[in-house]
Amino acid sequence: MQLIEPRANPSRTMRWLAPPLAILLTLLVAAGIFALLGKPPLQAFYVFFIEPLETSNGWSELLLKASPLILIAQGLALGFRARIYNIGAEGQLLLGAICASGVAIYTDGMEGAWILPAMVLAGAVGGGLWGAIPAWLRTRFQAQETLTTLMLAYVATYLLSWLVSGPWRDPSGTNFPQSILFAEPAMFTPLFEGLRINASVYIAAALVPVFWLFVAKSFMAYQLAVGGEAPAAARYAGFSANRTVWVSLVISGAAAGIAGAAEAAGPVGQLTLSLSPGYGYAAIIVAWVGRLHPLGIVLAGLLMALIYLGGEAAQVSMQLPAAISWLFQGMLLFFLLGADAFVDFRLRQRKEVTA
Amino acid sequence: MIEYLVPVLATTLAAATPLVFAGLGELVTEKSGVINLGVEGMMLIGAVAGFAGGLHWGVAGGLLCGALAGALAALPFAFLTLSLGTNQPATGLALTIFGIGLSAFVGQYFVSQSLPGLQPLIIPGLAEIPLLGPVFFSQSWVVYLSWLTFAWLAWMLARTRWGLILRAVGESPEAAHAIGYPVTAIRYAATCFGGAMAGIGGAYLSTVYTPLWVQNMTAGRGWIAVALVVFATWKPGRLMLGAYLFGGMTILQLHAQGLGVELPSQLLAAVPYVATIVVLVLISRDRKLLQLNLPASLGKPWIGN
Numbered sequence: 001m002q003l004i005e006p007r008a009n010p011s012r013t014m015r016w017l018a019p020p021l022a023i024l025l026t027l028l029v030a031a032g033i034f035a036l037l038g039k040p041p042l043q044a045f046y047v048f049f050i051e052p053l054e055t056s057n058g059w060s061e062l063l064l065k066a067s068p069l070i071l072i073a074q075g076l077a078l079g080f081r082a083r084i085y086n087i088g089a090e091g092q093l094l095l096g097a098i099c100a101s102g103v104a105i106y107t108d109g110m111e112g113a114w115i116l117p118a119m120v121l122a123g124a125v126g127g128g129l130w131g132a133i134p135a136w137l138r139t140r141f142q143a144q145e146t147l148t149t150l151m152l153a154y155v156a157t158y159l160l161s162w163l164v165s166g167p168w169r170d171p172s173g174t175n176f177p178q179s180i181l182f183a184e185p186a187m188f189t190p191l192f193e194g195l196r197i198n199a200s201v202y203i204a205a206a207l208v209p210v211f212w213l214f215v216a217k218s219f220m221a222y223q224l225a226v227g228g229e230a231p232a233a234a235r236y237a238g239f240s241a242n243r244t245v246w247v248s249l250v251i252s253g254a255a256a257g258i259a260g261a262a263e264a265a266g267p268v269g270q271l272t273l274s275l276s277p278g279y280g281y282a283a284i285i286v287a288w289v290g291r292l293h294p295l296g297i298v299l300a301g302l303l304m305a306l307i308y309l310g311g312e313a314a315q316v317s318m319q320l321p322a323a324i325s326w327l328f329q330g331m332l333l334f335f336l337l338g339a340d341a342f343v344d345f346r347l348r349q350r351k352e353v354t355a
Numbered sequence: 356m357i358e359y360l361v362p363v364l365a366t367t368l369a370a371a372t373p374l375v376f377a378g379l380g381e382l383v384t385e386k387s388g389v390i391n392l393g394v395e396g397m398m399l400i401g402a403v404a405g406f407a408g409g410l411h412w413g414v415a416g417g418l419l420c421g422a423l424a425g426a427l428a429a430l431p432f433a434f435l436t437l438s439l440g441t442n443q444p445a446t447g448l449a450l451t452i453f454g455i456g457l458s459a460f461v462g463q464y465f466v467s468q469s470l471p472g473l474q475p476l477i478i479p480g481l482a483e484i485p486l487l488g489p490v491f492f493s494q495s496w497v498v499y500l501s502w503l504t505f506a507w508l509a510w511m512l513a514r515t516r517w518g519l520i521l522r523a524v525g526e527s528p529e530a531a532h533a534i535g536y537p538v539t540a541i542r543y544a545a546t547c548f549g550g551a552m553a554g555i556g557g558a559y560l561s562t563v564y565t566p567l568w569v570q571n572m573t574a575g576r577g578w579i580a581v582a583l584v585v586f587a588t589w590k591p592g593r594l595m596l597g598a599y600l601f602g603g604m605t606i607l608q609l610h611a612q613g614l615g616v617e618l619p620s621q622l623l624a625a626v627p628y629v630a631t632i633v634v635l636v637l638i639s640r641d642r643k644l645l646q647l648n649l650p651a652s653l654g655k656p657w658i659g660n
Contacts, residue, residue, distance in 0.1 A: 146392065148635060158624050162619050285452070288445065337439075337445055340441065341439035345440065
């Protein structure tokens with residue numbers, strides 16, 4: 001009754017075909033859902049995937065959403081390659097945003113070109129520290145990082161909620177749980193008049209080649225990959241398993257923290273509860289769909305940003321809830337994992353041999 | 356003091372019940388060697404299906420719908436991990452994300468509706484025992500159901516042939532296969548059972564505990580249930596203990612300000628999540644205890660031969 005059997009050699013074709021195949025299957029199911037809801041699928045696809053790209057504002061929003069996703073996924077992919085599953089990047093992002101906002105709030109009224117870099121640095125440190133906690137718990141006490149990173153994401157949400165409704169609430173504002181609007185020195189300037197896109201996208205753009213070089217050339221990244229593929233070989237070669245954990249979690253935490261800082265100082269411009277629409281979780285899927293490869297992640301990040309934009313557009317023009325993008329994200333990962341199975345396996349071809 | 360303690364303890368049992376159902380379900384799934392991180396998603400799907408069922412058929416119908424929906428939600432996970440051998444943590448995560456989206460999507464039709472909830476079922480005689488009576492025997496019938504489920508599962512796992520087969524599959528699928536047990540089919544059943552239990556836990560939340568639908572209303576309880584299974588070292592009795600500890604934590608957090616704890620409510624709300632981490636650390640540092648009880652094939656794909 002087994003469905004599949006191992007291939008003699010992993011299929012290279014399937015490895016490259018799996019992501020487009022998963023995307024295609026997701027689209028087919030999506031069309032079915034739209035049809036069930038009585039929305040013509042073609043019109044829905046138009047609203048979801050074409051309309052957002054017809055205006056310069058749409059492209060600006062696409063890049064704004066893609067850059068945190070790409071940045072976080074680059075960090076996560078490092079860990080995933082080493083089989084360190086940091087699934088709480090959302091928390092590290094929020095800590096990054098909190099620390100960066102702290103700088104902005106306490107330097108309010110000051111001038112200086114150093115404020116913005118200090119915010120990004122604070123974001124990296126905050127996210128990195130939030131990633132260091134599960135690293136310490138894993139290396140010192142063997143506590144699984146999957147659960148600890150996720151629990152810390154919930155803790156970060158409540159920490160944020162406390163800050164914006166307590167000590168950091170805008171004193172002159174209404175009773176909304178949000179901080180003051182950041183002053184100009186604490187914000188990324190828009191690149192074009194009338195569009196939200198700002199200089200923060202350069203951070204992601206600059207860090208992609210850095211990650212690429214690190215993955216392709218560094219001995220550290222090689223150790224991470226060996227640790228994931230063949231833990232016994234890594235031990236034998238004397239690669240430290242603990243260092244693998246630390247590097248994976250601290251780097252992915254710092255990357256998420258920078259993304260959080262860029263959100264606070266960029267399009268949002270203040271600390272609010274709704275700072276991130278789940279970028280930390282979506283980035284997990286981006287890393288997987290992008291084959292854990294720095295360039296693949298860029299493409300996957302753009303696609304995921306489009307799903308986000310489409311979700312917003314569908315909400316406005318078709319009265320569909322924004323949560324529909326979570327539905328598509330989950331399906332995309334399902335289909336990708338399923339398609340990936342056929343890299344190492346094929347449909348069973350042998351006849352049952354009766355003894 | 357007693358007057359204060361009784362309602363706290365009684366509400367603790369009610370607050371812990373979703374964790375009991377979801378945790379026991381995940382425990383059975385993991386006993387068969389499968390780790391499903393999709394509990395949070397299955398609970399949410401169960402919660403929304405339970406609410407829909409509850410609107411038409413009352414609490415019992417709602418729980419049944421939740422169980423059915425949870426079991427169905429576990430199917431794609433089971434197919435991918437068991438028939439196609441995919442990475443179990445990643446597939447479970449996909450199920451959670453899918454469940455968050457699906458439940459929010461379906462739940463849009465139920466926003467701002469509510470259910471009547473459930474009156475406690477006071478057990479004559481037993482409910483009159485001082486202290487114990489009002490705490491244990493004046494609960495809703497769903498809480499009693501959770502105890503019956505626990506007793507049945509604990510007995511089944513430890514004392515019956517079924518339990519033995521389940522454990523054999525989780526310890527060594529090769530050996531179980533060699534003796535002639537259908538390993539994959541048993542894992543399918545255990546995974547869907549886990550889904551059904553998570554679904555009941557979710558449906559209890561949306562039909563009894565807070566009888567309405569709110570997006571993401573499980574608030575991480577599914578993940579806490581997964582952590583509880585580790586804390587319980589895969590033993591049902593310890594799982595109950597853990598669930599009630601966490602139930603107590605959520606309730607104490609509500610009463611903390613009354614007890615004179617000067618912490619902001621948002622930070623108190625984070626306490627159960629911090630406690631989960633602390634508990635995981637305490638249990639994980641004892642490597643031997645974990646290794647001894649861990650189902651040996653947990654998380655490892657097994658594609659028959």
